[in-house]
Amino acid sequence: MPDGETPAPLHAVNDFVVKFANVNGSGSASANGLFAKAIIRMGVPVAARNIFPSNIQGLPTWYEVRVSEEGRLGRRGGVDLMVAMNPQTWAQDIASIEPGGYLLYDSTRPTPPHLAREDITVIGAPLTAICNEHYSDPRQRQLFKNIIYLGVLSALLEIEPEVIETLLAELFKGKDKLIAPNVEALHMGRDYAARNLRPIGLKVRRADQVGDRIYIDGNAAAALGAVYGGATVAAWYPITPSTSLAEAFARWCKRYRTDPASGKARYAIVQAEDEIASIGIVLGAGWNGARAFTCTSGPGISLMQEFIGLSYFAEVPAVIFDVQRGGPSTGMPTRTQQSDVMLAAYASHGDTKHVLLFPEDPRECFEFGALAFDLADRLQTTIFVMLDLDIGMNDWLCRPFAWDDDKKLDRGKVMTAKELDAAKEFGRYLDVDGDGIPYRTLPGTHPSKGGYFTRGTSRDRYARYTEEGGAYVDNMQRLLRKFETAAQLVPPPVRRDCGRPGADGVIYFGSTAPAMDEALDALAAEQTPLDALRVRAFPFSEEVYDFVRAHERVFVVEQNRDAQFRSLLINEGGIDPQKLVPVLHYDGTPITGRFITSQISALTRARRPQRHAAE
Amino acid sequence: MTFIVKPRLHHPNLPKNRLGFTHRDYEGSVSTLCAGCGHDSISGSIIQACFELDLEPHRIAKLSGIGCSSKTPTYFLGASHGFNTVHGRMPSVLTGANLANRELIYLGVSGDGDSASIGLGQFAHAIRRGVNMVYIVENNGVYGLTKGQFSATADRGSRSKKGQVNHDAPIDLVAMALQLGASFVARSFSGDKTQLTPLIKAALLHKGSAFIDVISPCVAFNNHPGSTKSFDYVREHNEAVNRLDVIEPRVPIAIDQEPGTVELVTQHDGSVLRLRKVEAHYDPSDRVHALAYLQERHAEGEIVTGLLYVEPDAEEMHDYLGTVDRPLNQLGDGELVPGAAALQALNASLR
Numbered sequence: 001m002p003d004g005e006t007p008a009p010l011h012a013v014n015d016f017v018v019k020f021a022n023v024n025g026s027g028s029a030s031a032n033g034l035f036a037k038a039i040i041r042m043g044v045p046v047a048a049r050n051i052f053p054s055n056i057q058g059l060p061t062w063y064e065v066r067v068s069e070e071g072r073l074g075r076r077g078g079v080d081l082m083v084a085m086n087p088q089t090w091a092q093d094i095a096s097i098e099p100g101g102y103l104l105y106d107s108t109r110p111t112p113p114h115l116a117r118e119d120i121t122v123i124g125a126p127l128t129a130i131c132n133e134h135y136s137d138p139r140q141r142q143l144f145k146n147i148i149y150l151g152v153l154s155a156l157l158e159i160e161p162e163v164i165e166t167l168l169a170e171l172f173k174g175k176d177k178l179i180a181p182n183v184e185a186l187h188m189g190r191d192y193a194a195r196n197l198r199p200i201g202l203k204v205r206r207a208d209q210v211g212d213r214i215y216i217d218g219n220a221a222a223a224l225g226a227v228y229g230g231a232t233v234a235a236w237y238p239i240t241p242s243t244s245l246a247e248a249f250a251r252w253c254k255r256y257r258t259d260p261a262s263g264k265a266r267y268a269i270v271q272a273e274d275e276i277a278s279i280g281i282v283l284g285a286g287w288n289g290a291r292a293f294t295c296t297s298g299p300g301i302s303l304m305q306e307f308i309g310l311s312y313f314a315e316v317p318a319v320i321f322d323v324q325r326g327g328p329s330t331g332m333p334t335r336t337q338q339s340d341v342m343l344a345a346y347a348s349h350g351d352t353k354h355v356l357l358f359p360e361d362p363r364e365c366f367e368f369g370a371l372a373f374d375l376a377d378r379l380q381t382t383i384f385v386m387l388d389l390d391i392g393m394n395d396w397l398c399r400p401f402a403w404d405d406d407k408k409l410d411r412g413k414v415m416t417a418k419e420l421d422a423a424k425e426f427g428r429y430l431d432v433d434g435d436g437i438p439y440r441t442l443p444g445t446h447p448s449k450g451g452y453f454t455r456g457t458s459r460d461r462y463a464r465y466t467e468e469g470g471a472y473v474d475n476m477q478r479l480l481r482k483f484e485t486a487a488q489l490v491p492p493p494v495r496r497d498c499g500r501p502g503a504d505g506v507i508y509f510g511s512t513a514p515a516m517d518e519a520l521d522a523l524a525a526e527q528t529p530l531d532a533l534r535v536r537a538f539p540f541s542e543e544v545y546d547f548v549r550a551h552e553r554v555f556v557v558e559q560n561r562d563a564q565f566r567s568l569l570i571n572e573g574g575i576d577p578q579k580l581v582p583v584l585h586y587d588g589t590p591i592t593g594r595f596i597t598s599q600i601s602a603l604t605r606a607r608r609p610q611r612h613a614a615e
Numbered sequence: 616m617t618f619i620v621k622p623r624l625h626h627p628n629l630p631k632n633r634l635g636f637t638h639r640d641y642e643g644s645v646s647t648l649c650a651g652c653g654h655d656s657i658s659g660s661i662i663q664a665c666f667e668l669d670l671e672p673h674r675i676a677k678l679s680g681i682g683c684s685s686k687t688p689t690y691f692l693g694a695s696h697g698f699n700t701v702h703g704r705m706p707s708v709l710t711g712a713n714l715a716n717r718e719l720i721y722l723g724v725s726g727d728g729d730s731a732s733i734g735l736g737q738f739a740h741a742i743r744r745g746v747n748m749v750y751i752v753e754n755n756g757v758y759g760l761t762k763g764q765f766s767a768t769a770d771r772g773s774r775s776k777k778g779q780v781n782h783d784a785p786i787d788l789v790a791m792a793l794q795l796g797a798s799f800v801a802r803s804f805s806g807d808k809t810q811l812t813p814l815i816k817a818a819l820l821h822k823g824s825a826f827i828d829v830i831s832p833c834v835a836f837n838n839h840p841g842s843t844k845s846f847d848y849v850r851e852h853n854e855a856v857n858r859l860d861v862i863e864p865r866v867p868i869a870i871d872q873e874p875g876t877v878e879l880v881t882q883h884d885g886s887v888l889r890l891r892k893v894e895a896h897y898d899p900s901d902r903v904h905a906l907a908y909l910q911e912r913h914a915e916g917e918i919v920t921g922l923l924y925v926e927p928d929a930e931e932m933h934d935y936l937g938t939v940d941r942p943l944n945q946l947g948d949g950e951l952v953p954g955a956a957a958l959q960a961l962n963a964s965l966r
Contacts (some may be wrong), residue, residue: 021707025749073894212966214966215961216965224961228958230948232715232951237709258682259939259950262940264938264940265937266938266939266946267712267943268943270710270744270936272707273736273737274736276704277704277706277707277737277740280707280708280710282711284698284707284713284714285714285715286711286715288711288719289715290943306701306704403954403955405954443716447671448673451693451695452696453689453698453699454696454697465644
């Protein structure tokens with residue numbers, strides 16, 4: 001394209017990115033959610049992500065919807081259609097539109113001319129004017145404005161209005177008198193577009209690519225996993241982005257765990273005074289045989305360190321859902337990161353290490369959410385489920401939840417009164433089976449057998465107090481054996497080979513998965529095929545080290561600055577650091593396929609001539 | 616220092632309680648605290664109280680934090696499960712344990728460092744929540760295990776063994792417990808077993824948050840002139856409001872009525888607390904009066920002891936949470952896991 005020539009407007013069917021720029025607290029979230037869900041109902045996969053401030057009202061917030069019939073659910077990067085409803089962010093919003101893209105804005109007031117771009121199509125709709133004309137109540141003016149722009153968009157993109165009407169009816173079920181005014185507002189927008197706006201190049205067409213997939217956020221899925229995993233005690237302290245996990249657990253419990261006869265709760269949820277008390281409650285419950293969890297984020301994990309160590313040494317089951325985010329204080333904390341990997345893996349003082357699970361989407365949040373409780377009871381230690389804000393707080397399209405009714409909860413090595421009577425002896429920290437996992441008893445089990453005193457470290461195999469060095473070393477060695485056992489019990493990695501001998505490898509985990517899938521295809525298309533390994537747990541199983549051994553060079557893709565996962569691989573596997581090449585994304589937005597592709601492309605290009613020179 | 620096993624020699628004529636247990640069955644291992652430590656007397660009272668109440672040792676869970684006081688659960692109830700948690704955090708662990716199994720008796724043992732300094736928040740919130748427990752603070756006003764630093768309950772102007780003067784205002788855990796809603800609040804003195812043992816018995820029978828502050832002089836670091844937590848000082852300034860007898864529900868209740876000097880309080884389980892009043896106007900059912908009285912006497916330099924407040928029909932945390940009667944740790948898969956069919960229905964609603 002020669003300089004100065006205007007690019008042709010973008011044309012795409014079921015493959016584009018729409019971004020909504022709103023002011024938070026303006027009620028835009030439900031209209032934007034309806035937009036995404038309507039496209040899904042038309043059989044076209046969608047990935048939607050909130051980018052929101054640490055604030056309740058007045059600050060900029062964005063909602064990014066990737067429409068992809070092909071099923072690309074990672075963040076793509078770039079914007080094809082910007083719905084710019086926030087004057088504060090006009091400049092950056094308009095600048096982010098792809099050449100040939102579109103801008104929809106409220107044309108009630110004139111826009112600053114210096115923000116105009118020649119290479120995009122600008123579509124104005126006088127939304128405020130329409131609202132002011134139809135509504136007198138200021139709140140209604142605000143809320144219906146959102147539904148009106150949804151109407152305009154649905155007309156421009158040819159989203160079937162009946163689908164949105166059905167969704168509105170579902171949304172306001174029980175508040176039926178709200179349905180008609182919303183439908184009216186929707187059509188106000190549609191009518192305006194039909195009369196005044198020209199068609200654009202982006203279209204949604206009915207397809208059949210959603211299948212039986214469900215649309216849910218990872219926090220709700222993880223909380224459901226906790227219900228299915230038999231958790232009965234939850235203790236938590238509010239912190240973004242994990243709060244909605246605790247709230248979802250309360251909702252699911254009310255639905256699934258209310259005793260039908262008495263109406264009483266088969267669960268207990270305590271909003272504790274802080275994260276320290278939260279994990280303390282979890283340990284107390286775990287010690288006493290109830291399945292218990294807390295959910296938090298990085299700062300909470302920092303506060304819980306001492307208790308996490310106690311769980312490790314005293315061998316008390318606990319589950320922690322860590323919904324990772326950017327660093328301390330407010331601001332970045334409402335952005336996503338995978339930056340608690342080291343914090344969680346080696347949490348606490350003394351020689352400790354912990355089991356981590358890395359779900360890739362809400363479906364695995366559910367699976368691992370349930371599995372974590374079996375593992376905690378089996379291994380008698382803390383299990384971390386490592387979500388992040390992207391998985392936790394955004395709705396994802398994922399495989400439906402499934403459960404095997406023949407499966408029994410694995411309560412681990414807990415001795416009953418009968419077993420205590422039959423046993424020769426009971427030693428709380430005896431390695432009877434050679435797997436490093438001792439047998440435990442619960443308080444109140446037997447009048448004379450199996451009672452013991454729980455301490456951190458100063459004890460022998462029979463839980464008797466000792467400060468003797470040999471007994472300490474003996475115990476620490478057994479804990480290492482237990483950790484080796486853990487490596488065999490955690491979910492194995494998922495390997496996807498490209499079939500080309502001599503290809504490099506790439507390791508990734510968690511919410512990076514959909515962007516990675518897309519990057520792998522893009523890289524293969526540009527002759528850089530890679531073997532890929534999605535790691536799902538720490539401690540790393542032998543398959544992870546086999547993968548590293550089988551490749552000359554392995555990229556490690558993660559969403560933090562310090563290549564924490566790579567450090568963990570190097571530290572635990574004794575791997576040559578030169579072999580593991582970090583690919584790092586940590587600006588707080590979810591990693592994109594484009595980012596991974598360009599980084600790995602550049603690293604590969606940089607290496608090719610070098611190889612030549614060496615040869 | 617390692618674990619010292621107490622010889623299991625039983626005198627054949629030791630008295631037995633209704634369960635056939637002797638006093639020895641409620642003991643633990645040999646105390647490693649300093650000879651004469653007030654804490655050992657408190658352990659003795661706990662043993663006596665459990666023996667007299669015919670409690671099954673394995674139905675009691677004993678939890679503690681860190682410090683001299685928190686070491687003591689090793690020295691009583693050897694057949695019970697115990698948990699020596701982390702510093703200042705016993706209340707949260709006890710809360711969790713109680714949530715898991717509401718049927719056991721929970722005995723939390725802590726100290727003034729453990730509860731009034733590092734653990735003040737957890738102390739306060741466990742009391743606020745109405746956790747059904749007996750929470751004993753063995754209060755000596757000093758950090759013993761780290762050799763003699765002031766704790767937050769030390770009185771302003773009191774002197775340490777090294778001669779330093781404490782300038783910080785003291786925290787009165789009894790006043791806090793009253794203010795935070797504890798349904799049983801008492802103070803006693805480790806040197807007064809006849810007062811302390813019935814208080815522990817009454818607390819063990821109480822449903823709700825029972826708090827007992829026991830002044831327990833530290834013979835090593837806080838038993839010198841100038842200390843307000845020494846044996847001599849406490850004996851001289853002790854102002855008992857009442858003396859308590861506990862009559863268990865199964866014992867026929869026949870009490871000599873002594874109008875004006877005896878008050879009877881029936882707890883939720885039918886046990887009767889018989890308060891022989893020393894201070895004629897003292898009313899243990901009046902939280903506001905209890906607080907005022909405590910502070911008035913404190914201003915006069917007196918340490919008020921006895922049963923200061925009791926709410927006999929108190930609710931506790933499980934009542935507030937509406938949990939099922941059966942302990943949560945005994946619910947089976949069928950009661951916990953909603954199953955595949957429920958999941959299918961849920962999937963359908965998420966499309």
